[in-house]
Amino acid sequence: MSFLLSFLFAAFESRQDGELIARLKRRDQKAMSDLYDRFGKLVYSVILRIVKEPGTTEDLTQETFMRVWNRAQFIDEEKGAIGPWILAVARNRAIDYLRSVDGRMAQKSTEFDPGMEQPASFSRVERDILNSDRARVLREAFTKLTPNQRVVIEMAYYEGLSQTEMADRMKQPLGTVKTWVRTALQVLRNELEEVVPV
Amino acid sequence: MSQPDNIRDLYELYALGLLEEPELSQVEEELRSGSTEARARLRNAMENNAIILANVPVVEPGKGLRARVIGSVGAPAANRHWMWVMGTVAAGLLIGVIYLGTVNSQKETQLAEVRGQMQSVLSQSAVANAELRKARQVLSFLNSAETKVVTFGPKDPKPPRGRVLLHPNRGVVLIASNLPPAPAGKIYEMWVIRKGRNPVPAGLFQTDADGNGIHIQEGTVTADVLVAVTLEPESGSAQPTTTPLFAAGL
Numbered sequence: 001m002s003f004l005l006s007f008l009f010a011a012f013e014s015r016q017d018g019e020l021i022a023r024l025k026r027r028d029q030k031a032m033s034d035l036y037d038r039f040g041k042l043v044y045s046v047i048l049r050i051v052k053e054p055g056t057t058e059d060l061t062q063e064t065f066m067r068v069w070n071r072a073q074f075i076d077e078e079k080g081a082i083g084p085w086i087l088a089v090a091r092n093r094a095i096d097y098l099r100s101v102d103g104r105m106a107q108k109s110t111e112f113d114p115g116m117e118q119p120a121s122f123s124r125v126e127r128d129i130l131n132s133d134r135a136r137v138l139r140e141a142f143t144k145l146t147p148n149q150r151v152v153i154e155m156a157y158y159e160g161l162s163q164t165e166m167a168d169r170m171k172q173p174l175g176t177v178k179t180w181v182r183t184a185l186q187v188l189r190n191e192l193e194e195v196v197p198v
Numbered sequence: 199m200s201q202p203d204n205i206r207d208l209y210e211l212y213a214l215g216l217l218e219e220p221e222l223s224q225v226e227e228e229l230r231s232g233s234t235e236a237r238a239r240l241r242n243a244m245e246n247n248a249i250i251l252a253n254v255p256v257v258e259p260g261k262g263l264r265a266r267v268i269g270s271v272g273a274p275a276a277n278r279h280w281m282w283v284m285g286t287v288a289a290g291l292l293i294g295v296i297y298l299g300t301v302n303s304q305k306e307t308q309l310a311e312v313r314g315q316m317q318s319v320l321s322q323s324a325v326a327n328a329e330l331r332k333a334r335q336v337l338s339f340l341n342s343a344e345t346k347v348v349t350f351g352p353k354d355p356k357p358p359r360g361r362v363l364l365h366p367n368r369g370v371v372l373i374a375s376n377l378p379p380a381p382a383g384k385i386y387e388m389w390v391i392r393k394g395r396n397p398v399p400a401g402l403f404q405t406d407a408d409g410n411g412i413h414i415q416e417g418t419v420t421a422d423v424l425v426a427v428t429l430e431p432e433s434g435s436a437q438p439t440t441t442p443l444f445a446a447g448l
Contacts, residue, residue: 027433033268040267044259046251055418058263059398062417063436065267066399070436084248091251092215100395135249142253157250162216182207188246189207 017082024072043090050094050158064090095160141191149184209243262416270401362425362446369416377405387430390423402434
């Protein structure tokens with residue numbers, strides 16, 4: 001019964017995603033309020049976690065939704081996953097801001113690549129991923145990381161630091177940091193593989 | 199550890215835009231090869247990244263943010279309380295309509311009138327509510343000691359003229375005149391520009407037939423910003439695509 005319910009719920013969410021994307025493409029202004037009601041709190045929370053300033057967070061949240069509104073025509077309403085996409089856009093806006101504030105933009109060896117926020121990249125990404133069993137498992141898997149592993153993961157996701165920058169910040173050899181990052185991602189992925197084979 | 203395993207571990211970093219050489223080229227090469235496994239790995243990495251990003255303490259945004267975001271695309275941010283009240287009123291009227299229809303089929307004409315009145319009341323209330331809200335916001339700006347006023351346009355030979363009211367905690371009000379309605383397929387877009395940063399979209403607006411328009415952008419704003427207006431495609435733009443029609447700053 002619970003399987004049936006979660007299947008129906010996922011199917012409903014997927015249909016809702018498709019309808020919402022179609023309305024955004026039609027420039028239906030009410031779709032923007034529905035989009036905000038669905039993702040506003042999460043987008044705000046992710047950006048606040050990164051920039052830590054409520055005023056700037058509001059600016060960047062607005063920028064995020066405007067960017068999604070202006071690029072909605074490029075997302076596939078049949079297969080596109082709006083949740084993961086809007087989170088990627090939000091993170092990129094926030095990390096971009098951090099880099100502009102501390103001057104990292106100029107120093108960074110690799111240019112910040114927003115390629116992975118292109119709407120087309122989110123075709124075939126699971127739409128209901130944020131409410132899935134995988135999400136629950138991944139959250140639990142975080143408790144299995146060592147303190148150093150958790151720190152490097154947070155530096156990557158919430159500070160946008162490359163492995164070289166992490167090594168500089170932590171005053172550790174690059175090889176050590178790479179091992180922490182790789183092992184942390186392996187731990188998380190291994191937990192997930194028990195849910196859905198990668 | 200073999201190279202494929204090495205690369206496999208790095209797709210999350212690649213999707214975050216953090217991968218450096220030489221691993222970056224290796225992942226890109228694998229993706230360029232058209233390998234279905236590589237594409238599946240990238241898709242999984244993007245899903246994992248979304249889950250990890252969403253693993254944050256959820257914080258309630260300020261109350262004004264919803265209206266500000268929705269207002270950015272020119273949509274009136276319906277007050278949820280009013281929507282509930284109007285919904286209840288509409289439901290009540292609808293029940294009344296159904297009751298009348300059941301009791302006496304000869305009341306069709308009256309029913310049509312009731313329906314028309316209901317629609318008229320609802321639309322008038324919505325318009326009046328939006329106008330009232332806008333007027334209250336402008337008054338509230340004008341009455342606040344913290345509001346700074348900037349005038350633009352009077353020296354221009356063919357002005358649009360007007361005033362920009364800036365309040366550090368409430369946002370920006372633009373009051374414009376002599377600004378002809380944007381042509382078909384176009385709309386005016388306001389921008390808030392902080393020194394050294396890209397312009398931030400601050401909402402779309404249209405003027406009336408007399409060239410008058412009031413646009414309100416709620417939110418916090420620093421005193422050193424420049425407010426500018428450009429003509430944009432009707433869906434709005436993420437960054438200005440035309441020269442500003444006017445700009446005002448303190």
